[in-house]
Amino acid sequence: xxxxxxxxxxxESGALSRVAGLFSARGYNIESLTVAPTEDxxxxxxxxxxxxxxxVLEQITKQLNKxxxxxxxxxxxxxxHVERELMLIKxxxxxxxxxxxxxxxxxxxxxxxxxxxxxxxIELTGASSKLDSFIAALDAGLILETVRTGVCGIGRGxxxxxx
Amino acid sequence: xxxxxEIVIRCLQEEKVDCVFGYPGGSVLHIYDALFKQDQVxxxxxxxxxxxxxxxxAYSRSSQRVGVALVTSGPGVTNTVTxxxxxxxxxxxxxxxxxxxxxxxxxxxxxQECDTVGITRPCVKHNFLVKDVKDLALTIKKAFHxxxxxxxxxxxxxxxxxxxxxxxxxxxxxxxxxxxxxxVVKGHLGQIKKAVQILQEAKRPIIYxxxxxxxxxxxxxxxxxxxxxxxxxxxxxxxLGGYPATDAQSVGMxxxxxxxxxxxxxxxxDVILAVGARFDDRVIGNPEHFSSEKRRVIHIDIDPSSISKxxxxxxxxxxxxxxxxxxxxxxxxxxxxxxxxxxxxxxxxDEWRGRKSLAYRQSDHIMPQFVVExxxxxxxxxxxxxxxxxxxxxxxxxxxxxxxPRRWINSGGLGTMGVGxxxxxxxxxxxxxxxxxxxxxxxxxxxxxxxxxxxxxxxxPIKIIxxxxxxxxxxxxxQEMFYSKRYSQSYVTSLPDFVKLAEAYGHVGxxxxxxxDVEPALRxxxxxxxxxxxxxxxxxxxGANVFPMVAAGKGLTEMILAEEL
Numbered sequence: 001x002x003x004x005x006x007x008x009x010x011x012e013s014g015a016l017s018r019v020a021g022l023f024s025a026r027g028y029n030i031e032s033l034t035v036a037p038t039e040d041x042x043x044x045x046x047x048x049x050x051x052x053x054x055x056v057l058e059q060i061t062k063q064l065n066k067x068x069x070x071x072x073x074x075x076x077x078x079x080x081h082v083e084r085e086l087m088l089i090k091x092x093x094x095x096x097x098x099x100x101x102x103x104x105x106x107x108x109x110x111x112x113x114x115x116x117x118x119x120x121x122i123e124l125t126g127a128s129s130k131l132d133s134f135i136a137a138l139d140a141g142l143i144l145e146t147v148r149t150g151v152c153g154i155g156r157g158x159x160x161x162x163x
Numbered sequence: 164x165x166x167x168x169e170i171v172i173r174c175l176q177e178e179k180v181d182c183v184f185g186y187p188g189g190s191v192l193h194i195y196d197a198l199f200k201q202d203q204v205x206x207x208x209x210x211x212x213x214x215x216x217x218x219x220x221a222y223s224r225s226s227q228r229v230g231v232a233l234v235t236s237g238p239g240v241t242n243t244v245t246x247x248x249x250x251x252x253x254x255x256x257x258x259x260x261x262x263x264x265x266x267x268x269x270x271x272x273x274x275q276e277c278d279t280v281g282i283t284r285p286c287v288k289h290n291f292l293v294k295d296v297k298d299l300a301l302t303i304k305k306a307f308h309x310x311x312x313x314x315x316x317x318x319x320x321x322x323x324x325x326x327x328x329x330x331x332x333x334x335x336x337x338x339x340x341x342x343x344x345x346x347v348v349k350g351h352l353g354q355i356k357k358a359v360q361i362l363q364e365a366k367r368p369i370i371y372x373x374x375x376x377x378x379x380x381x382x383x384x385x386x387x388x389x390x391x392x393x394x395x396x397x398x399x400x401x402x403l404g405g406y407p408a409t410d411a412q413s414v415g416m417x418x419x420x421x422x423x424x425x426x427x428x429x430x431x432x433d434v435i436l437a438v439g440a441r442f443d444d445r446v447i448g449n450p451e452h453f454s455s456e457k458r459r460v461i462h463i464d465i466d467p468s469s470i471s472k473x474x475x476x477x478x479x480x481x482x483x484x485x486x487x488x489x490x491x492x493x494x495x496x497x498x499x500x501x502x503x504x505x506x507x508x509x510x511x512x513d514e515w516r517g518r519k520s521l522a523y524r525q526s527d528h529i530m531p532q533f534v535v536e537x538x539x540x541x542x543x544x545x546x547x548x549x550x551x552x553x554x555x556x557x558x559x560x561x562x563x564x565x566x567x568p569r570r571w572i573n574s575g576g577l578g579t580m581g582v583g584x585x586x587x588x589x590x591x592x593x594x595x596x597x598x599x600x601x602x603x604x605x606x607x608x609x610x611x612x613x614x615x616x617x618x619x620x621x622x623x624p625i626k627i628i629x630x631x632x633x634x635x636x637x638x639x640x641x642q643e644m645f646y647s648k649r650y651s652q653s654y655v656t657s658l659p660d661f662v663k664l665a666e667a668y669g670h671v672g673x674x675x676x677x678x679x680d681v682e683p684a685l686r687x688x689x690x691x692x693x694x695x696x697x698x699x700x701x702x703x704x705x706g707a708n709v710f711p712m713v714a715a716g717k718g719l720t721e722m723i724l725a726e727e728l
Contacts, residue, residue, distance in 0.1 A: 021285055059472060
């Protein structure tokens with residue numbers, strides 16, 4: 001099962017390696033990981049996309065909580081939440097493909113944020129599956145480069161992760 | 164204003180640290196200079212940094228205080244890693260202060276530089292790199308706080324040399340609050356009530372007590388609880404002494420080398436009360452086999468991640484063992500009736516006891532079990548026993564009946580050979596004048612044998628019980644049983660003459676080769692040579708094996724037993 005774990009962690013040097021080290025030492029998966037300071041600069045918020053059985057997920061949350069720098073841990077996917085991922089994708093945009101690329105970007109509500117005679121950089125935000133679909137919809141030969149941020153997510157409504 | 168180095172020492176004084184185990188070097192010279200100028204904190208100069216950490220670890224294990232080690236950067240640190248990992252696996256509170264190259268050199272591959280925080284991260288409860296002298300005192304305060312609270316563990320504080328030279332006001336915080344670290348102490352009352360209800364219904368109960376009982380100083384409370392319930396008690400290797408081994412309700416140690424009665428009682432119990440134990444692979448054997456019996460499990464542990472990790476638990480109780488048992492006892496005051504069927508369970512247990520699974524064959528040679536039995540008699544069962552890892556460790560655990568907590572000092576989780584002698588040093592520093600025996604083998608003892616020199620310097624009269632079979636006994640036992648007697652690299656040849664070696668270090672050496680000489684030699688060592696380190700080289704039967712044994716991958720009841728005598 002796919003799970004999104006959100007972590008509030010002291011914004012100390014080495015905090016990231018404590019989390020990453022825990023996952024590798026205990027054989028847990030990290031499919032994506034994003035981290036940045038929160039509105040309170042002494043705290044970072046980390047979002048980890050992982051997968052595993054319920055037992056494994058129980059251990060992951062418990063082990064994360066055990067890290068001294070970790071303030072709070074939540075499995076976002078346990079309840080209503082929204083998730084987003086940002087992708088920047090550089091595509092070949094020449095001849096008839098130039099117009100096609102523009103149309104595709106529009107259909108997926110992407111934005112073209114860099115233009116040269118032969119390339120576009122398209123910015124696309126959404127659930128990871130939407131980004132996957134966009135890549136699948138393009139002619140693979142036209143994709144020059146992709147970069148994705150990994151998933152970040154937030155609980156809906158009153159579900160708040162804060163100190 | 165005082166220097167960073169003086170701050171370090173003042174912090175140790177504030178923490179009432181009476182001794183540190185260490186080894187000087189370039190990065191800690193300022194700290195050693197500050198140490199020189201005072202006499203409140205004693206320093207024990209070891210011969211290898213690994214031993215400093217083991218000794219600090221045993222200082223903790225044998226007392227209720229936090230052991231401290233002090234080493235220099237680079238190789239000083241890398242030498243401590245085995246000791247830190249050993250303490251981490253057994254949840255031992257310890258603070259390791261390490262020197263680091265000056266701040267401006269960090270990351271430049273400076274002389275004796277290593278990434279201390281990176282190298283130790285996977286085997287510490289927490290670690291710190293001090294980047295500002297203003298944070299130094301607070302960081303050390305945090306280190307002691309984190310090491311000793313919650314599930315205890317080692318904490319490393321890495322201190323760059325320039326920080327120890329800088330001047331700063333000293334202000335040691337009295338208490339500390341950390342928003343990210345608030346371990347649970349009190350158990351959930353609802354859960355405790357539920358547990359008591361289940362205990363009432365139990366027909367085939369067992370109390371399974373681990374190292375957590377010792378760490379939380381709950382041995383007395385546990386005994387009170389067990390007596391009230393009239394349930395059998397089994398201890399893990401780490402839990403020995405947490406319940407008196409000579410008590411009628413004790414069924415002995417369980418696990419890979421547990422007694423027949425303990426392993427059967429654990430397996431066939433309908434209710435298990437697990438107290439500060441973690442169902443590890445050496446305890447329950449094959450987890451599928453273990454879960455083949457239907458039963459209810461109550462698990463008390465301060466670390467939530469220990470609960471339902473390997474065995475699904477029905478009633479988890481997160482909290483300090485001492486506090487939770489105390490709550491249980493209060494609830495039991497309201498009246499408790501043990502199920503009448505428990506009497507039948509005791510009959511069944513007595514039947515298992517009848518198998519006498521710890522009986523061993525006699526021989527013309529000295530049997531190692533016999534040495535431990537005699538050691539028990541000669542020391543009145545009241546010595547601190549340290550051990551290394553292997554057959555001798557199991558013999559010590561099986562045949563020395565520990566009635567008190569913190570008397571059995573060994574590396575359970577990591578299984579570190581070489582800890583025994585430095586453990587003896589730590590025990591003696593925490594318990595001056597105590598009887599300390601290190602039950603070891605000729606393999607393990609050679610891993611930290613240089614510490615005989617430290618023992619000479621500080622007059623530490625450890626009795627080294629070397630069960631010498633000229634083989635790495637436990638390896639040999641496995642090879643005999645599972646590798647068709649192909650004894651690959653398990654013979655230890657070219658052994659030193661241990662008697663001469665002991666004498667070379669300035670100690671007393673004895674070589675004991677006949678069974679009838681065992682007891683007189685031990686008596687002599689503990690009376691005439693009470694104040695000497697005595698290296699007792701017992702030449703034992705080379706074929707002695709540890710039984711019962713649950714082979715790797717086998718179920719807890721699928722024991723290999725010694726032939727019936």
